[in-house]
Amino acid sequence: MENYLIAMCVSAGIYALMALGVNVVWGFAGMVNLGLVGFFAVGAYASALLTIKAHWAIAGGMAAATIVAALVGAVVALITVRLRGDYLAIVTLGFAETIRIVASNAIWLTNGTDGLSGIPGPGRGTLSPEMFNLVYLAIVGVIVAIAYVMNERLRASPFGRVLRAIRDDEQVAAVAGKHVTLFKVKAFAISSAALGLAGALYAHYTSYIAPDIFVPLLTLYIKLALLAGGLGNDRGAIVGAFAVVFLLESTRFVIPYVPGITPVQGAAIREFLIAAFLLVMLRYKPTGLVPEQPTRLPVPPAPRYQPTA
Amino acid sequence: MGERDVQVMPAPLLEIRHLTRSFYGVHALDGVHLAVNAHRITGLIGPNGAGKTTLFNCISGVVPPSSGSVVFDGRDITGWRADRIANAGLVRTFQIARGFPRLTVYENLLLYGGAQPGERVHDALFRTSAARRREAELVQKAQAIADRLNLVRLLNAPASSLSGGQKKLLEIGRVLMADPRIVLLDEPVAGVNPSLAREIAQHLRRLADEGLTILLIEHHMDTIAALCDHVVVLADGKNLAEGTFAELASDPVVQEAYMGRRGSAR
Numbered sequence: 142m143e144n145y146l147i148a149m150c151v152s153a154g155i156y157a158l159m160a161l162g163v164n165v166v167w168g169f170a171g172m173v174n175l176g177l178v179g180f181f182a183v184g185a186y187a188s189a190l191l192t193i194k195a196h197w198a199i200a201g202g203m204a205a206a207t208i209v210a211a212l213v214g215a216v217v218a219l220i221t222v223r224l225r226g227d228y229l230a231i232v233t234l235g236f237a238e239t240i241r242i243v244a245s246n247a248i249w250l251t252n253g254t255d256g257l258s259g260i261p262g263p264g265r266g267t268l269s270p271e272m273f274n275l276v277y278l279a280i281v282g283v284i285v286a287i288a289y290v291m292n293e294r295l296r297a298s299p300f301g302r303v304l305r306a307i308r309d310d311e312q313v314a315a316v317a318g319k320h321v322t323l324f325k326v327k328a329f330a331i332s333s334a335a336l337g338l339a340g341a342l343y344a345h346y347t348s349y350i351a352p353d354i355f356v357p358l359l360t361l362y363i364k365l366a367l368l369a370g371g372l373g374n375d376r377g378a379i380v381g382a383f384a385v386v387f388l389l390e391s392t393r394f395v396i397p398y399v400p401g402i403t404p405v406q407g408a409a410i411r412e413f414l415i416a417a418f419l420l421v422m423l424r425y426k427p428t429g430l431v432p433e434q435p436t437r438l439p440v441p442p443a444p445r446y447q448p449t450a
Numbered sequence: 451m452g453e454r455d456v457q458v459m460p461a462p463l464l465e466i467r468h469l470t471r472s473f474y475g476v477h478a479l480d481g482v483h484l485a486v487n488a489h490r491i492t493g494l495i496g497p498n499g500a501g502k503t504t505l506f507n508c509i510s511g512v513v514p515p516s517s518g519s520v521v522f523d524g525r526d527i528t529g530w531r532a533d534r535i536a537n538a539g540l541v542r543t544f545q546i547a548r549g550f551p552r553l554t555v556y557e558n559l560l561l562y563g564g565a566q567p568g569e570r571v572h573d574a575l576f577r578t579s580a581a582r583r584r585e586a587e588l589v590q591k592a593q594a595i596a597d598r599l600n601l602v603r604l605l606n607a608p609a610s611s612l613s614g615g616q617k618k619l620l621e622i623g624r625v626l627m628a629d630p631r632i633v634l635l636d637e638p639v640a641g642v643n644p645s646l647a648r649e650i651a652q653h654l655r656r657l658a659d660e661g662l663t664i665l666l667i668e669h670h671m672d673t674i675a676a677l678c679d680h681v682v683v684l685a686d687g688k689n690l691a692e693g694t695f696a697e698l699a700s701d702p703v704v705q706e707a708y709m710g711r712r713g714s715a716r
Contacts, residue, residue: 298569299568302557316511317533318536
């Protein structure tokens with residue numbers, strides 16, 4: 142049972158890293174990225190292939206996954222730079238599906254739908270499974286903590302201020318002297334870097350990846366995590382990720398006690414419960430568990446009163 | 451169009467030459483020319499649909515012109531990106547007080563401050579001293595501008611919580627943060643109560659006296675009369691007339707096209 146809980150915490154940590162990444166584009170800059178699982182997949186495959194086929198060290202594979210995903214993110218941002226809202230959502234959704242289909246068919250590289258197995262993990266084989274899980278949890282925890290600090294710094298900085306301005310009105314941001322395209326590309330690259338690293342962490346943890354892991358449902362789980370936690374708020378992103386994993390896993394225990402349903406129906410009920418949770422959340426707490434806080438700066442003590450002439 | 455008078459004046463700070471812009475076959479601007487002299491307030495008036503806002507959009511890089519040129523301070527800025535034009539010192543406002551509703555008044559002001567290294571990712575992540583120093587300067591400046599515009603109490607309030615008039619003041623404040631050489635104001639007193647309209651006009655007068663160049667679209671004729679040294683009238687995307695407000699107010703062509711009886715009753 143402890144091992145199971147630790148494994149769930151690792152999952153939640155990986156979800157939290159993804160939610161933090163998505164927060165940069167969606168929460169700060171207001172761009173909808175429905176293709177986030179695509180960047181997650183790019184990172185997972187990059188690190189898996191480099192460590193299995195090129196025998197890179199795991200850390201090297203993870204670093205490369207981060208960089209490759211960031212570059213892919215920058216390219217996707219450049220391609221979609223004129224798209225907003227629903228249009229951006231549908232194109233990014235298409236991007237993620239494209240990645241999945243390429244992974245299914247480029248058999249020479251990705252082993253197709255059979256997937257890649259035997260991805261090395263730090264200390265797997267030498268450590269006991271419990272120790273491996275604990276070590277991995279520590280690695281994920283440190284990475285999430287670093288990502289959190291980086292996100293918070295970005296959010297509070299003039300850079301984050303420009304992103305939040307773009308979220309409110311892109312055209313006025315341009316007139317304010319900001320190179321909107323450049324900021325969007327940077328935001329997308331940063332976000333994709335976090336998603337790619339999350340993918341690499343996933344691959345080295347489970348030791349096996351296949352195209353059918355990278356389905357749009359995972360994108361929706363991360364969106365749900367951000368909405369539940371509080372869009373635009375980094376603490377909210379982490380809280381939301383843990384809430385979603387808790388919800389997903391707790392339904393797993395509840396369903397078997399519902400009489401008269403088959404396991405397949407049970408799985409469907411699970412999705413249904415999650416959808417219901419999202420609807421309730423959006424209806425009653427649209428700003429999330431930890432809403433975005435306005436920034437406060439010191440105000441000069443007493444405004445000098447100037448009588449108008 | 452006839453020959454323009456040769457003005458015995460230094461070169462204008464902003465010059466528009468034969469600017470055209472069509473939207474799906476409709477000529478919103480049809481060969482507009484305009485010269486804005488430095489340190490003056492130039493008015494731009496005309497009936498609704500005359501092309502005033504389209505002209506602002508073309509000058510500020512929001513919409514590219516179909517033909518013609520925009521020369522700012524001796525440089526041809528036609529077709530430049532909006533942010534590049536803003537950074538060159540030409541800053542505009544929008545007719546309906548647009549801006550960043552979810553940012554605070556402070557942030558709205560700070561955003562317009564240029565040359566902030568903290569807008570680069572590296573400086574943002576490592577909180578470099580250059581970024582912090584610039585931010586401290588900008589905060590000082592924002593406080594001074596807020597003080598001037600009576601917005602100090604609202605500095606930490608989200609911009610969405612401001613009244614219509616306060617939003618107009620904030621627009622002027624944001625523009626000032628950019629240290630512009632010329633500002634294009636699109637109806638700065640529209641929908642504002644008369645006493646605040648007078649206050650805004652006073653602010654603009656003082657700014658012009660301090661050396662700022664202003665090009666102003668306004669339907670509120672008292673404001674135009676009180677502020678503008680020179681007024682240009684547009685109608686149907688073309689220049690109709692120009693001169694002092696008094697000259698235009700007695701011009702029958704302008705009265706017919708734009709002012710109707712209100713102008714002659716003055």
